Amino acid sequence: MRSIFIKEINSFFSSIVGYVALLVFLIACGLFLWVIPDYSILGYGYAAMDRFFELAPWLLLLLVPAVTMRSFADEFRSGTIEWLSTKPVTTLEIIMGKYLATLALIFFALLPTLIYVYTIANLALPDNTPDAAGIIGSYIGLFFLAASFAAVGVFCSSLTGNQIVGFLISLLSCYLLYSGFEHLSRLPDLSSGIDYYLSMAGMEFHYNSISRGLIDTRDVIYFLSVIVLFVALTRFSLSGRTRDAARQA
Numbered sequence: 001m002r003s004i005f006i007k008e009i010n011s012f013f014s015s016i017v018g019y020v021a022l023l024v025f026l027i028a029c030g031l032f033l034w035v036i037p038d039y040s041i042l043g044y045g046y047a048a049m050d051r052f053f054e055l056a057p058w059l060l061l062l063l064v065p066a067v068t069m070r071s072f073a074d075e076f077r078s079g080t081i082e083w084l085s086t087k088p089v090t091t092l093e094i095i096m097g098k099y100l101a102t103l104a105l106i107f108f109a110l111l112p113t114l115i116y117v118y119t120i121a122n123l124a125l126p127d128n129t130p131d132a133a134g135i136i137g138s139y140i141g142l143f144f145l146a147a148s149f150a151a152v153g154v155f156c157s158s159l160t161g162n163q164i165v166g167f168l169i170s171l172l173s174c175y176l177l178y179s180g181f182e183h184l185s186r187l188p189d190l191s192s193g194i195d196y197y198l199s200m201a202g203m204e205f206h207y208n209s210i211s212r213g214l215i216d217t218r219d220v221i222y223f224l225s226v227i228v229l230f231v232a233l234t235r236f237s238l239s240g241r242t243r244d245a246a247r248q249a
Helices: 002-013 016-034 050-068 073-078 080-085 091-123 132-157 163-185 194-200 203-211 217-248
Strands: none
Touching: 002 016, 002 091, 016 050, 016 091, 050 091, 050 132, 050 163, 050 203, 073 080, 073 163, 091 132, 091 217, 132 163, 132 203, 132 217, 163 194, 163 203, 194 203, 203 217
16 A cells, blocks of 8 residues: 555656645735735625635535545556556555545645735734634545545546546536535525535535534534545445446456
């Protein structure tokens, strides 16, 4: 699993796509937070990270599928998935090696955004310091959200040998899981009590809950369940494709 993890990191940074994906994410964060008037912290008038944590899920919605789209699609296209299956590693170890590499890349993308916390803390008045608990909780929620997006993205990549198709399927799936249930819960016909439970089924509800600064075990269990579910689905998908390849051989 360690060798697969290192291979994924190296292959990501060996192409310009990896650098472009991270650079676009960081530039977009900077533009929205400091330049674009309707979203700028300077225009907001308060020394708070709220704007960043409102925008970050939507930016990750683009970044994570871009990172995961080649996880298995590239292996299927080049035929190296058969080579991997002959190595002394299990299917789960292959999946976890690629998944953990994706998490590491997401961590590297989020790490530079800590400079925003430092900048805002210095801009704030002495009696109006940023809410440390809320910021820590929001970063934890953001990482759980990105980890769930990564699990979905790796699964979607295992469904196709085309990276672009994998990206689009992952993008749509992450959007539906993040915001789809929230939009469904707002339909007038579903406002008789089921709307709350529909909202709870979506990632946005649990991300917003953690972002308040209080880590609820129910939210953590939700995100861990999503991750485990899509890792299991990826394993099932790969097993099916391996059996089909064996029959054709």
